[in-house]
Amino acid sequence: DLKTKIDQACRTAEEFTKLYYESLDKRRYLISRLYLDTATLIWNGNDAQPITGPEVADQLTFLVKVGGQVKYDDKALKPFNQSFLIAALGDKWKIVSDCFRVQDVLENVN
Numbered sequence: 001d002l003k004t005k006i007d008q009a010c011r012t013a014e015e016f017t018k019l020y021y022e023s024l025d026k027r028r029y030l031i032s033r034l035y036l037d038t039a040t041l042i043w044n045g046n047d048a049q050p051i052t053g054p055e056v057a058d059q060l061t062f063l064v065k066v067g068g069q070v071k072y073d074d075k076a077l078k079p080f081n082q083s084f085l086i087a088a089l090g091d092k093w094k095i096v097s098d099c100f101r102v103q104d105v106l107e108n109v110n
Contacts, residue, residue, distance in 0.1 A: 009062050012062055012064075013062065013064045016064060016086055016093050017064060019034070034094065034095050035095045036087075036089070036095065036096055039097065039098065040096070040097045040098070041098045041100075042097075043100055044100070044101050044102060061085065061086065061087045061088070061096070062085075064085075065081065065082075066081065066082045067079070067080070067081045067082075070102065078102050078103065078104065079102075079103040080103060081101055082100045082101070083097075083099045084097070084098050085097040
């Protein structure tokens with residue numbers, strides 16, 4: 001039923017984001033293991049992306065949206081958002097698509 005699917009999606013999103021960001025912070029050299037070999041990674045690209053290809057044909061697939069703040073070196077915190085399309089591959093979740101965008105503040109917009 002719908003409630004069960006929503007609960008599963010929420011649990012999966014929480015577990016996946018914890019794994020992803022802990023890996024990014026502490027074991028960056030292993031981060032590629034979370035991606036399919038054919039995965040797409042978009043860095044500050046377009047704000048809308050098509051879903052293409054047969055990568056997720058009959059697999060359980062979730063869209064996970066994340067927002068937060070990121071800090072590079074000694075620079076100020078910047079807000080970001082990230083969207084993952086993840087698909088079940090056996091007992092693991094693999095990233096099919098990852099779109100990361102830093103949200104720079106526009107100044108003096110008239």
